[in-house]
Amino acid sequence: MTKSSYSPQWISHPGETIRDAIKERKISKSELAKNLNQSLAKTDDLLKGIAHITETTAKLLASFLGASEQFWLEREKKYRGHLYRLADARNEDACDLWLRELPISEMTAWGWLKRRPSAGSQVDELLNFFGLPSPSAWKERYQHLSKCAAFRTSSTFAASVGATSVWLRKSEVEASQEECNSWDPDALVAQMSDLKKLSRVKSPTKFISSLKKICSSCGVAVSIIPAPKGCRASGATFFLSPEKAVVCLSFRYLSDDHFWFTFFHELGHLLLHGNKGVFIEGIDEQSQYESEANTFAANTVIPEKFKGEFRKLGSDPFLVLEFAKKLQISPGIVVGQLQHAKIIPQNVMNRLKVRYSWE
Numbered sequence: 042m043t044k045s046s047y048s049p050q051w052i053s054h055p056g057e058t059i060r061d062a063i064k065e066r067k068i069s070k071s072e073l074a075k076n077l078n079q080s081l082a083k084t085d086d087l088l089k090g091i092a093h094i095t096e097t098t099a100k101l102l103a104s105f106l107g108a109s110e111q112f113w114l115e116r117e118k119k120y121r122g123h124l125y126r127l128a129d130a131r132n133e134d135a136c137d138l139w140l141r142e143l144p145i146s147e148m149t150a151w152g153w154l155k156r157r158p159s160a161g162s163q164v165d166e167l168l169n170f171f172g173l174p175s176p177s178a179w180k181e182r183y184q185h186l187s188k189c190a191a192f193r194t195s196s197t198f199a200a201s202v203g204a205t206s207v208w209l210r211k212s213e214v215e216a217s218q219e220e221c222n223s224w225d226p227d228a229l230v231a232q233m234s235d236l237k238k239l240s241r242v243k244s245p246t247k248f249i250s251s252l253k254k255i256c257s258s259c260g261v262a263v264s265i266i267p268a269p270k271g272c273r274a275s276g277a278t279f280f281l282s283p284e285k286a287v288v289c290l291s292f293r294y295l296s297d298d299h300f301w302f303t304f305f306h307e308l309g310h311l312l313l314h315g316n317k318g319v320f321i322e323g324i325d326e327q328s329q330y331e332s333e334a335n336t337f338a339a340n341t342v343i344p345e346k347f348k349g350e351f352r353k354l355g356s357d358p359f360l361v362l363e364f365a366k367k368l369q370i371s372p373g374i375v376v377g378q379l380q381h382a383k384i385i386p387q388n389v390m391n392r393l394k395v396r397y398s399w400e
Contacts, residue, residue: 052123054090055116062106076105093117122174136164139176142203143167144269151267153211171210179206185319204271209279209319212289216262216281219253223284224260226312232259233308233341240301240371243395252304256288261311264289276303276322278310286311297395298377301370302338309337342374351378356385358393371395 063073074084077098086092094102099113137160145163148154154170157163164176173179183206222228232255239255242248245265253263262281268274268291275293280286288307294300303322310320313333320330343351347368354360354375361379365372373394379385 052120054120055094055113056088056090058116059102059106060088066106073105077101090120093121118174122178135176136160139167139179140164144204144207144271147269148207153207171206182206183209201271201273204269205274205321208266208268208272208274208291209277209289209321211266212264212277212287213279213281215264215266216285216287216289219257219262219264221257221262221285222260224280224286226259229256229259229261229308229312232256234369236304236308237342238369240297240374241365241369243297245397260284261286261288261308263287265292266290267292274321275299276307277320278307279319280316283316295397296377297371297373297397300397301374302342302377305338305341306334309334309341313337339378342370343368343378351375352382352384354379354384356389358390361390361393 059073062068063070070084070088071081074081077084077087078101079087083092087094087098094113094117096110096114099110099117102108102113103110140160140163145154145156145167148170149156155166157166168174168176168179171179171182173182183202186202186205236252236255239248239252242251249265256263262285264287266289272291275291277289278287288304288311290300290303290307294303306322307320310330314320314330317330320334322331322334347364350364354364356379361375362372365375368375376385376390376393380387380389
């Protein structure tokens with residue numbers, strides 16, 4: 042056998058390495074459990090290779106048994122990757138099916154991916170984009186999307202999940218490159234007034250850098266990423282780490298009222314719901330979390346103490362302009378809220394909205 046053709050069908054799990062280390066040092070299982078801050082049952086699962094080595098576990102293993110935190114994480118990653126590759130090898134059609142689920146043409150057109158001549162090399166390119174070892178790992182990583190009602194009722198279920206996973210991953214990559222202070226919700230609340238003032242700037246090329254700078258000072262990385270065809274999301278929030286939050290916005294909405302309401306809606310998720318998962322606007326809009334984020338956004342752009350005056354604006358553009366100036370927000374936001382509240386029809390005063398042109 043040559044080195045390039047050899048592909049072993051087994052690999053020892055990280056638990057065996059831990060077992061060898063404690064045996065050599067004459068450490069009991071109960072002592073290991075105590076130092077890892079976990080139960081004996083969970084420690085037993087770890088030694089059997091059932092439980093995964095998380096970042097927290099890796100840090101504790103490095104402190105107690107030696108080697109680096111990165112060593113333990115890599116040991117875990119290689120083992121799980123091997124399991125995924127074996128699973129995919131048993132299903133010859135898995136990779137071809139995966140390729141059909143993803144918007145490869147748009148990804149290559151936008152420079153996110155290189156077009157490769159063979160299916161195998163294209164799969165490798167995609168795995169590099171996602172930072173994952175196999176298509177099975179991708180399905181596990183993005184399985185939460187498959188549970189969304191909006192996808193389950195879609196006639197293009199697979200393509201919708203694939204396109205949304207690409208959009209989220211691109212957001213994650215860009216956000217990871219953004220330099221931010223540590224997540225500080227109090228600082229973000231204190232910056233709301235300045236963020237609202239940016240809505241009065243008519244060109245994204247003039248306000249985006251300021252928006253990102255303000256948010257990064259509070260521990261929030263903002264990414265504005267075009268959504269591939271099939272991705273219905275207009276915004277999303279998640280945490281890359283306990284210290285770094287992410288807000289991603291798409292180009293789906295082109296008017297200022299939609300853009301800014303979505304932006305404050307996403308900030309609402311961060312401030313109200315924290316690190317409870319990935320929140321994607323445009324997919325599960327009927328959930329309690331979405332309703333709470335909508336209320337937060339509405340009360341942010343037009344605070345409760347101004348609601349009475351807001352309801353009396355009617356369809357007078359001069360009153361709307363004065364009201365928007367008083368609140369230091371764009372007139373388009375006021376018009377959008379009047380339309381949403383059914384105070385004015387959807388076709389009234391749309392000329393006060395600013396249409397964005399994205400580069």
